Amino acid sequence: MRSQKKSRWMISYLLLILMFLVAACSPVSGADEQPVLDQELAATAEPTSEPLPTVDIIPLEELEEWDLLWISDSSGWDVADVYAAMIAEDTGKIINVHDKWIGGLPAALIFQSLTGVYDGPSMTIDQMPELVAEAEIIVFYGNPSESINESRPGDWECTSGYGSYVVDCDPEIFRVYVEHLEAIYQKMFELRAGQPTIIRTYDAYNPRINIFKEKGVYEDCRQCWGINYNAAIHQAAAAFDIPVANVAEAWNGPNWDTDPNDLGYTKDGEHPNELGAQVIAQALRDLGYEPVLP
Numbered sequence: 538m539r540s541q542k543k544s545r546w547m548i549s550y551l552l553l554i555l556m557f558l559v560a561a562c563s564p565v566s567g568a569d570e571q572p573v574l575d576q577e578l579a580a581t582a583e584p585t586s587e588p589l590p591t592v593d594i595i596p597l598e599e600l601e602e603w604d605l606l607w608i609s610d611s612s613g614w615d616v617a618d619v620y621a622a623m624i625a626e627d628t629g630k631i632i633n634v635h636d637k638w639i640g641g642l643p644a645a646l647i648f649q650s651l652t653g654v655y656d657g658p659s660m661t662i663d664q665m666p667e668l669v670a671e672a673e674i675i676v677f678y679g680n681p682s683e684s685i686n687e688s689r690p691g692d693w694e695c696t697s698g699y700g701s702y703v704v705d706c707d708p709e710i711f712r713v714y715v716e717h718l719e720a721i722y723q724k725m726f727e728l729r730a731g732q733p734t735i736i737r738t739y740d741a742y743n744p745r746i747n748i749f750k751e752k753g754v755y756e757d758c759r760q761c762w763g764i765n766y767n768a769a770i771h772q773a774a775a776a777f778d779i780p781v782a783n784v785a786e787a788w789n790g791p792n793w794d795t796d797p798n799d800l801g802y803t804k805d806g807e808h809p810n811e812l813g814a815q816v817i818a819q820a821l822r823d824l825g826y827e828p829v830l831p
Contacts, residue, residue, distance in 0.1 A: 610640060610678065612784075620676070643682045644714065674737075677736070708765045718769070718770070734828055739820065740770045746794060788813070
């Protein structure tokens with residue numbers, strides 16, 4: 538009996554020694570992991586990069602001078618100075634005008650400029666980021682001629698030339714145009730870096746109502762230009778709470794069936810004369826001067 542106990546004791550003793558040897562030779566758990574202390578230090582360590590500089594926000598009413606940046610195609614020809622005079626009269630501010638209308642200006646080129654991918658020959662377009670960054674007031678309008686929806690390019694000439702026809706002017710045609718406009722507004726806010734900015738746009742008048750009626754395509758063209766095209770302008774602006782001047786209504790009437798040439802608004806059958814410029818500027822003036830915040 539005693540020998541059996543001795544044998545059991547010896548076996549237990551040998552097993553204990555074996556377990557100790559195995560434990561001693563095993564790798565330490567977490568040897569390749571960062572120590573808890575180091576993790577805590579890393580979490581509380583000071584950042585190595587310099588903090589971003591803070592920008593002092595200056596209310597517009599505290600400025601004596603406002604820069605007005607006017608960006609448009611020829612529909613805004615000679616309107617900037619008229620609008621600037623109205624702003625000065627209404628606010629008492631000195632208005633520095635940067636009139637950058639460009640004939641046939643596509644919104645896509647402003648999109649390219651503000652997003653840093655423009656590589657064309659126009660120095661004016663190339664300078665747009667700097668001009669936007671310094672402007673307290675921005676009026677922007679660009680046409681959709683180069684904002685092509687490759688999956689639905691459409692086939693229409695009601696807003697881009699004197700060939701008055703519509704084959705396909707579905708709202709989907711203007712999807713890329715809306716995307717470009719929204720990206721432009723977003724970049725404007727970024728370039729202004731939180732400074733209060735009066736951003737305005739306007740919808741598209743059409744000087745060819747009589748031509749549409751003569752050719753029998755007025756209803757189709759009205760749907761294309763008056764509804765689908767201008768709806769895209771309003772949609773993009775609404776996404777950023779940017780007020781839109783109703784120039785289409787001011788020039789073409791509430792039903793978009795009046796030719797502005799009959800009202801004496803054009804100097805060449807298409808572009809605004811002095812009276813036409815006054816009408817466009819007044820439509821912008823009616824929006825007031827409340828800044829738009831991102």
